[in-house]
Amino acid sequence: MPTRKNAGPAVTPAASRRPRPSGGSASERRDHLVKLAAELFARKGFQATTVRQIADEAGILSGSLYHHFDSKETIVDEVLSTFLDDLVARYRAALEVGGTPREVLSEMVRIGFSTLEPHRAAITVMQNDWNYLLSLPGDRFAYLMKAEEEVERMWLEQIKAGQAAGEFRPDVDPKLTYRMIRDTIWVAVRWFRPGGRLNTTGLAEHYITMLFDGLATGERTSQQGS
Amino acid sequence: MPTRKNAGPAVTPAASRRPRPSGGSASERRDHLVKLAAELFARKGFQATTVRQIADEAGILSGSLYHHFDSKETIVDEVLSTFLDDLVARYRAALEVGGTPREVLSEMVRIGFSTLEPHRAAITVMQNDWNYLLSLPGDRFAYLMKAEEEVERMWLEQIKAGQAAGEFRPDVDPKLTYRMIRDTIWVAVRWFRPGGRLNTTGLAEHYITMLFDGLATGERTSQQGS
DNA sequence: GTCTATACGGCGATAGAC
DNA sequence: GTCTATCGCCGTATAGAC
Numbered sequence: 476m477p478t479r480k481n482a483g484p485a486v487t488p489a490a491s492r493r494p495r496p497s498g499g500s501a502s503e504r505r506d507h508l509v510k511l512a513a514e515l516f517a518r519k520g521f522q523a524t525t526v527r528q529i530a531d532e533a534g535i536l537s538g539s540l541y542h543h544f545d546s547k548e549t550i551v552d553e554v555l556s557t558f559l560d561d562l563v564a565r566y567r568a569a570l571e572v573g574g575t576p577r578e579v580l581s582e583m584v585r586i587g588f589s590t591l592e593p594h595r596a597a598i599t600v601m602q603n604d605w606n607y608l609l610s611l612p613g614d615r616f617a618y619l620m621k622a623e624e625e626v627e628r629m630w631l632e633q634i635k636a637g638q639a640a641g642e643f644r645p646d647v648d649p650k651l652t653y654r655m656i657r658d659t660i661w662v663a664v665r666w667f668r669p670g671g672r673l674n675t676t677g678l679a680e681h682y683i684t685m686l687f688d689g690l691a692t693g694e695r696t697s698q699q700g701s
Numbered sequence: 702m703p704t705r706k707n708a709g710p711a712v713t714p715a716a717s718r719r720p721r722p723s724g725g726s727a728s729e730r731r732d733h734l735v736k737l738a739a740e741l742f743a744r745k746g747f748q749a750t751t752v753r754q755i756a757d758e759a760g761i762l763s764g765s766l767y768h769h770f771d772s773k774e775t776i777v778d779e780v781l782s783t784f785l786d787d788l789v790a791r792y793r794a795a796l797e798v799g800g801t802p803r804e805v806l807s808e809m810v811r812i813g814f815s816t817l818e819p820h821r822a823a824i825t826v827m828q829n830d831w832n833y834l835l836s837l838p839g840d841r842f843a844y845l846m847k848a849e850e851e852v853e854r855m856w857l858e859q860i861k862a863g864q865a866a867g868e869f870r871p872d873v874d875p876k877l878t879y880r881m882i883r884d885t886i887w888v889a890v891r892w893f894r895p896g897g898r899l900n901t902t903g904l905a906e907h908y909i910t911m912l913f914d915g916l917a918t919g920e921r922t923s924q925q926g927s
Numbered sequence: 928g929t930c931t932a933t934a935c936g937g938c939g940a941t942a943g944a945c
Numbered sequence: 946g947t948c949t950a951t952c953g954c955c956g957t958a959t960a961g962a963c
Binding site: 518519520606673684685687688695 | 836877
């Protein structure tokens with residue numbers, strides 16, 4: 476079942492706005508075009524990708540694209556909202572399962588790295604064109620910030636819970652820590668390629684080790700309280 | 702003295718290509734234009750920034766820009782090469798000072814974060830437009846990869862030395878570890894703003910703690926050998 | 928060193944035939 | 946659902962006056 480799980484409401488407008496045809500064949504074509512466009516956006520950047528290039532890739536002319544989408548922005552909107560809906564749904568599910576803060580955070584790290592392969596293009600676009608899309612006139616891409624805020628709340632909750640339980644060191648800033656974790660995960664799309672020495676699972680476990688236990692061997696230093 | 706220290710040769714072509722006028726007044730104007738352009742590139746992206754906008758910002762017309770630069774690419778070239786020359790020179794200097802791997806790595810982390818403020822715009826451009834610039838026809842921006850490779854060698858050397866000395870855990874991958882450190886530092890330009898709770902020094906110390914000792918309190922887990 | 932004026936191409940998007 | 950044809954705009958860059 477490739478459609479949304481019922482773990483919560485859609486967080487992005489485009490996802491709920493999108494019509495759900497019965498046969499599915501009409502939207503398969505559309506989805507295919509979105510995938511092609513996403514690859515180009517990721518490789519060249521949103522603005523540097525022209526509607527003619529997208530159409531070329533699909534073997535049609537640029538004018539024909541406008542039978543499926545009313546603008547280039549609509550396409551990138553769909554790329555990003557599809558990814559964010561999936562991501563947020565999986566985070567919510569992980570929180571429902573529960574566990575110690577360390578267990579939940581580990582799972583959230585795994586979820587993040589596991590999206591690297593299926594959503595590589597979308598994550599790349601999100602990283603490179605986030606600021607530009609937010610700077611566009613109108614509120615069209617405001618949902619990007621909304622999604623980011625919900626995700627941040629979920630992470631912060633766990634980090635703070637871990638500190639309150641004495642599981643995490645009290646002398647680190649939760650927000651700062653969250654940002655560094657988040658960035659480390661997403662920025663990996665820049666260099667991660669499937670088929671390398673490590674798959675995304677190995678990547679996640681490597682990072683979980685570093686995150687919780689650090690690079691150093693031996694005794695810890697500067698373990699002073701808050 | 703704002704010019705290059707004699708800690709090594711320039712690593713970027715643009716830097717050595719650039720004429721060094723005696724009076725300095727002529728190049729001050731040029732440097733000013735580069736700074737204005739860098740801010741716009743950082744805010745809107747290289748491609749989305751037009752030469753007309755750059756000229757507007759400087760209070761001249763777009764045609765007049767071409768008295769100073771022969772193309773828009775030349776401007777971004779100068780933005781990036783100035784930053785990279787400074788960065789590489791400082792890394793080289795840190796390696797010359799020496800110390801234990803942990804000390805040297807800590808210093809390299811500090812150097813990285815300390816560039817966030819003076820080179821904020823350049824780092825942002827580097828992050829967002831790296832792929833696009835490398836994809837341009839010709840070898841013009843190939844020096845970006847050259848610089849990146851030299852920097853990677855410097856980091857890997859220290860990580861591996863630390864593992865050989867038993868200072869760092871042997872069960873992490875040096876290259877992977879380097880990439881994650883590098884990404885965590887640079888990606889901070891996305892959210893770091895001077896005047897917040899933490900300055901770049903505090904940021905660096907926070908990260909050094911996390912990097913070496915991790916988030917967890919208490920005993921370490923999974924300390925198996927290679 | 929800046930301005931005026933403009934060349935030239937490619938951009939996103941549209942209308943209507945098929 | 947795609948093509949043909951095209952509109953109007955804006956992009957980088959240039960030439961020559963001042």
